[in-house]
Amino acid sequence: MASTNGDTNGHSVKHDSRFDPDFTRHVINATGPKATPRMRKVMGSFIQHIHDFARENELTVEEWMAGVEMINWAGKMSDEKRNEGQLMCDVIGLESLVDEITFKLAAETNDAATASAILGPFFRHDAPVLENESTIVHGVDDGEITYMHGIVRDLKTKQPVAGAWIDVWQASTNGLYEQQDENQIEHNLRGKFKTDENGRYAYYCLRPTPYPVPADGPAGKLLKLLDRHPYRPAHIHLIVQREGYKPVTTQIFDSKGDYLEDDSVFAVKDSLLVDFVPLKGNPKATLELNYPILIAPIEKST
């Protein structure tokens, strides 16, 4: 049924004798001489895989069009506050996979810093800058307030890094990020904190709770079609960055929470599990999370 040939771009071309054996090669070879080598490689491979996928499943026009409509729907729902195309990738594990690839490529040239995890579709670039020891929690009555703090250190020297930025965001106890919820104030449960001269950051946040990915878009529909639950385990998003260091995008997960084994977007890693511990003597919080962070200096080319 199938034979394999090379095409002029060096891809392996799989043939199914029922369908035109030259078609995919013809499409791939349409790429012109001025395309970058990376674009030629990546799109050639993408075309090959998508065509193989269509042939192997004998995908019909109606099925393909249903996919096109989901993609267009994703774009229509997306704006500066929401990225549904990204969320669709998340529920098929693609963001988590490219995160793993990117992190591994970085790790092969340097020591491994704090493990990364997916950005998720609810990040906002314009979170407010806040003072250390302040809170990101406003108007939440049913949450467990957590005093989260730690020291950011240089992966190589292990010395504290002053002036590093911690971007933190999390959903509220009702499972909604502020941009999804008109009852939350703008930028609730988000903030940017800068490490002090001792590399220390500190703020008050919520102990996170599980929440479902939104059911009103194509990602939610895809989960229903796949008979999967939509829940994400309880987590806090972090981006840590400083000039001269590789930025780290990560999520930390409550080690005692549900859905750690079946996260709907497949983002959990053992190295990202953290323990929320009881805190005594602080009227502002009942829990504490000490979370040290390592960031890798960018190597000077020698």
Place this chain on the structure above:
Amino acid sequence: MASTNGDTNGHSVKHDSRFDPDFTRHVINATGPKATPRMRKVMGSFIQHIHDFARENELTVEEWMAGVEMINWAGKMSDEKRNEGQLMCDVIGLESLVDEITFKLAAETNDAATASAILGPFFRHDAPVLENESTIVHGVDDGEITYMHGIVRDLKTKQPVAGAWIDVWQASTNGLYEQQDENQIEHNLRGKFKTDENGRYAYYCLRPTPYPVPADGPAGKLLKLLDRHPYRPAHIHLIVQREGYKPVTTQIFDSKGDYLEDDSVFAVKDSLLVDFVPLKGNPKATLELNYPILIAPIEKST
């Protein structure tokens, strides 16, 4: 470097030892028991191919996000008059491929009717119903008017089929469909015609001219990134349908036109080439196109 294992859904799982060998299987196996068998098969295969694609190319977060942004852009540009998600699929040959697959599956259960071709993104469901012998051309000064006519016949009996609907649409001489061009009247160069008691249809249209796919969206951007020209060979779109028959979606191509070998959306088939011939003695047209159409009756299950 690579080994192959089966997963519980019966897919072949390719492993690259640098990345988590269990991840793709884990994502595929998250599909629940109530997913339809077809959904399980198609999405399992899609996840496998997309993950393999990401690993084989060591796709980075930045590259993946560039793809997400193109998908969201496609959705935002799409509306009832334009389908940019579809157009992106077209430039990588996917619509043409699923059309081939769908047509072949139909041909394996019945005789082959008039060859199909892709719908394209400029079809509108609300084209006006017109009388035979009327024109779809309004306000075009520089076109070659063509008298197009023919008889629709039953593939099996070869008898004329009365009451079949011919839906025709084409771009104007400036390369634009009416919904892309504010200088054309609504529904210009579109119409729905019904075959008479002798199975005959007839109308005046343009000899089609080549045109580029739109450059202002992600499909146009993708073509630029691939260093490909955006031109489509001159063609007329047709959908032919009648109750009791399989609908036919097709495009017919001017056999003397350019870009037949390198159509930007890969839709040309030899069986769809037609000849426009000089017409004498008709003040309304200088060319004639006699285009007979075969449609396949839907088999009664016995």
